[in-house]
Amino acid sequence: xxxxxxxxxxxxxxxxxxxxxxxxxxxxxxxxxxxxxxxxxxxxxxxxxxxxxxxxxxxxxxxxxxxxxxxxxxxxxxxxxxxxxxxxxxxxxxxxxxxxxxxxxxxxxxxxxxxxxxxxxxxxxxxxxxxxxxxxxxxxxxxxxxxxxxxxxxxxxxxxxxxxxxxxxxxxxxxxxxxxxxxxxxxxxxxxxxxxxxxxxxxxxxxxxxxxxxxxxxxxxxxxxxxxxxxxxxxxxxxxxxxxxxxxxxxxxxxxxxxxxxxxxxxxxxxxxxxxxxxxxxxxxxxxxxxxxxxxxxxxxxxxxxxxxxxxxxxxxxxxxxxxxxxxxx
Amino acid sequence: xxxxxxxxxxxxxxxxxxxxxxxxxxxxxxxxxxxxxxxxxxxxxxxxxxxxxxxxxxxxxxxxxxxxxxxxxxxxxxxxxxxxxxxxxxxxxxxxxxxxxxxxxxxxxxxxxxxxxxxxxxxxxxxxxxxxxxxxxxxxxxxxxxxxxxxxxxxxxxxxxxxxxxxxxxxxxxxxxxxx
Numbered sequence: 385x386x387x388x389x390x391x392x393x394x395x396x397x398x399x400x401x402x403x404x405x406x407x408x409x410x411x412x413x414x415x416x417x418x419x420x421x422x423x424x425x426x427x428x429x430x431x432x433x434x435x436x437x438x439x440x441x442x443x444x445x446x447x448x449x450x451x452x453x454x455x456x457x458x459x460x461x462x463x464x465x466x467x468x469x470x471x472x473x474x475x476x477x478x479x480x481x482x483x484x485x486x487x488x489x490x491x492x493x494x495x496x497x498x499x500x501x502x503x504x505x506x507x508x509x510x511x512x513x514x515x516x517x518x519x520x521x522x523x524x525x526x527x528x529x530x531x532x533x534x535x536x537x538x539x540x541x542x543x544x545x546x547x548x549x550x551x552x553x554x555x556x557x558x559x560x561x562x563x564x565x566x567x568x569x570x571x572x573x574x575x576x577x578x579x580x581x582x583x584x585x586x587x588x589x590x591x592x593x594x595x596x597x598x599x600x601x602x603x604x605x606x607x608x609x610x611x612x613x614x615x616x617x618x619x620x621x622x623x624x625x626x627x628x629x630x631x632x633x634x635x636x637x638x639x640x641x642x643x644x645x646x647x648x649x650x651x652x653x654x655x656x657x658x659x660x661x662x663x664x665x666x667x668x669x670x671x672x673x674x675x676x677x678x679x680x681x682x683x684x685x686x687x688x689x690x691x692x693x694x695x696x697x698x699x700x701x702x703x704x705x706x707x708x709x710x711x712x713x714x
Numbered sequence: 715x716x717x718x719x720x721x722x723x724x725x726x727x728x729x730x731x732x733x734x735x736x737x738x739x740x741x742x743x744x745x746x747x748x749x750x751x752x753x754x755x756x757x758x759x760x761x762x763x764x765x766x767x768x769x770x771x772x773x774x775x776x777x778x779x780x781x782x783x784x785x786x787x788x789x790x791x792x793x794x795x796x797x798x799x800x801x802x803x804x805x806x807x808x809x810x811x812x813x814x815x816x817x818x819x820x821x822x823x824x825x826x827x828x829x830x831x832x833x834x835x836x837x838x839x840x841x842x843x844x845x846x847x848x849x850x851x852x853x854x855x856x857x858x859x860x861x862x863x864x865x866x867x868x869x870x871x872x873x874x875x876x877x878x879x880x881x882x883x884x885x886x887x888x889x890x891x892x893x894x
Contacts, residue, residue, distance in 0.1 A: 412731055438838075438843050439843075442839065442840075442841045626841060626872065629872040630855060630872070632873075633873040637845075707729060710726075710729050711729050711731050712869075712870050713871045713881075714871060714872035714873050714876055
């Protein structure tokens, strides 16, 4: 976490923003940098990243999209400094922060994008003991999320289940054929699995507690970018949060946009996803609670070594969010 | 139930985001109105279009009810400005009819139109994006911005589901600040 002193020093150096000026009497300075780099890697649930492009321009930025490579996602691009800000899954983000990566989490976006599907042999999470679970890879978002769920019900993800690593389409087929017992779906997979009547929902993180009470997607920025560009960080976060509101308010338009821009093919699945995800929660839920909750689960799963408090102190900064909650209501 | 995160203290001042984007557009009476003309008043600036059949009328009705609750301050100290996002169709006459049909009457209201370029520019600078659909509707962001007496942008409301009591409280808070 950036200290109060660093934050104020950055503001002063960057924008001529007098430290002694009361915040309420000062106008927001221009961003310290005219360019912001965002990832072109977008999933349906991270649609606010797509919507934010015009809003970032309105905040004074030239937007540069960084093309995600096949082996690297938004989070890795942020950590490497190739991308300044983006939306990432909380589990992998915590793992990266624990590994010393240069990432600062700024806000939550929404809970609820993952859904666990199982065969008839699986009725609850505890039924997964001794079962086969398909994931795209160890360390992938589905693997990390499901590991947190397993530890929450007292199972050890390292010993109590058998992980089968397969590409997504193959994993879905394995579930359909009953050759694996469970598969963690991310949008638009849950919509597709339901439509094709493959498996059944075991845990829906949009509806089932405790998962529905915590963010799964959050805004993360490169730590050096945040430190050097506090005004730009706040402006960029404002664009992302406005975009999040727009996803809640105008799902039909955003679903069409996702198809028009070829991020997905099925408008009906995209619309179902956007309607199901509670984007309006960014004001209500405490993002620190989400980081603490998932850090505890990941520590139990042996996936991180740091305490939740260390993850929070090293990898989060809520100051911008707290200011924006007062400026942007809905 | 978690507490709403944006519940400021009773006496908390609203933040100052920056100078509100200026505009000078055509009123429903055919005159011109600039944001600068509203200096000394608290203004709520929003975006609508007259043939909108779903959300715009709800927003207009919500604001009209708020205007009534402002009492004698509405018009004298508070102005509501509705800018069309469909300037090709929303002539001053069309906007005047829309205002009458939705109860947005009185000196506190201004419905504005302009050239497509003018409207596009002001909408973008307020962070509102509009696009005509194949059906002839206009997809646009519902964003209402509160501007203080000195012309500073203080708070923005997304959508139409906001709490009218909260907006009324913010308008009154800006009135209490007086001129700056």
